[in-house]
Amino acid sequence: xxxxxxxxxxxxxxxxxxxxxxxxxxxxxxxxxxxxxxxxxxxxxxxxxxxxxxxxxxxxxxxxxxxxxxxxxxxxxxxxxxxxxxxxxxxxxxxxxxxxxxxxxxxxxxxxxxxxxxxxxxxxxxxxxxxxxxxxxxxxxxxxxxxxxxxxxxxxxxxxxxxxxxxxxxxxxxxxxxxxxxxxxxxxxxxxxxxxxxxxxxxxxxxxxxxxxxxxxxxxxxxxxxxxxxxxxxxxxxxxxxxxxxxxxxxxxxxxxxxxxxxx
Numbered sequence: 268x269x270x271x272x273x274x275x276x277x278x279x280x281x282x283x284x285x286x287x288x289x290x291x292x293x294x295x296x297x298x299x300x301x302x303x304x305x306x307x308x309x310x311x312x313x314x315x316x317x318x319x320x321x322x323x324x325x326x327x328x329x330x331x332x333x334x335x336x337x338x339x340x341x342x343x344x345x346x347x348x349x350x351x352x353x354x355x356x357x358x359x360x361x362x363x364x365x366x367x368x369x370x371x372x373x374x375x376x377x378x379x380x381x382x383x384x385x386x387x388x389x390x391x392x393x394x395x396x397x398x399x400x401x402x403x404x405x406x407x408x409x410x411x412x413x414x415x416x417x418x419x420x421x422x423x424x425x426x427x428x429x430x431x432x433x434x435x436x437x438x439x440x441x442x443x444x445x446x447x448x449x450x451x452x453x454x455x456x457x458x459x460x461x462x463x464x465x466x467x468x469x470x471x472x473x474x475x476x477x478x479x480x481x482x483x484x485x486x487x488x489x490x491x492x493x494x495x496x497x498x499x500x501x502x503x504x505x506x507x508x509x510x511x512x513x514x515x516x517x518x519x520x521x522x523x524x525x526x527x528x529x530x531x
Contacts, residue, residue: 269343269400270297270470277301290400294470336467347468348398354464355390355489358457362493370499374430385420386492392416393485397465397478410480410521417488418514424495425506438500443508450494450509455516458490462517479524483517490517
């Protein structure tokens with residue numbers, strides 16, 4: 268169930284079913300909405316006098332939850348998932364159309380499709396968890412697994428035998444670090460739009476906790492596949508230093524975002 272349907276039931280003072288109550292337990296915004304609306308009533312013996320300060324803080328929080336991100340998070344999960352998928356493929360598609368790697372005609376087709384399929388799988392795994400409704404608990408293993416999937420496909424592409432199209436000697440030697448750093452910057456820039464969009468769509472995007480590692484994994488996979496579609500260099504050392512390392516800045520953001528917030 269999504270927030271909009273829960274809040275409609277609250278306003279109508281409808282009897283909340285098990286799914287709705289499970290959603291309320293995991294959704295801070297809906298609990299605050301229900302408390303303010305007075306639809307969730309405690310038994311008479313457990314009722315306490317209203318706390319004016321808490322009520323004012325709750326109303327202020329609800330009033331502050333406005334803008335584009337608030338509207339996106341209120342969408343049904345199916346719509347949020349569709350937008351997340353479109354957002355995750357938009358940048359790689361623009362790269363493939365606007366600045367494609369010049370060796371695509373010579374690159375083995377079957378290998379290209381398998382490598383792209385691996386990136387798509389890593390992104391799909393992450394999106395399934397990134398867009399998970401709050402009332403469905405996110406296991407802590409989801410973040411590391413998403414990150415590991417993004418790393419695994421990037422590492423596999425970097426370790427495969429060099430693609431036989433005559434560019435194996437490019438991006439090595441004196442060119443190694445300049446070109447690797449350029450690809451790292453390119454992949455990171457391509458990952459940022461996906462990360463920002465997912466943070467707006469995820470219902471705990473402002474305080475993602477372990478979900479931050481999920482968002483970082485999806486964004487890193489998006490950035491890595493973008494630089495893969497752009498860069499023709501196939502030297503292993505370049506792929507490790509310039510492509511796989513796109514996960515590093517995203518992982519640093521996740522480590523920062525997962526820190527517990529100080530109590531107000």
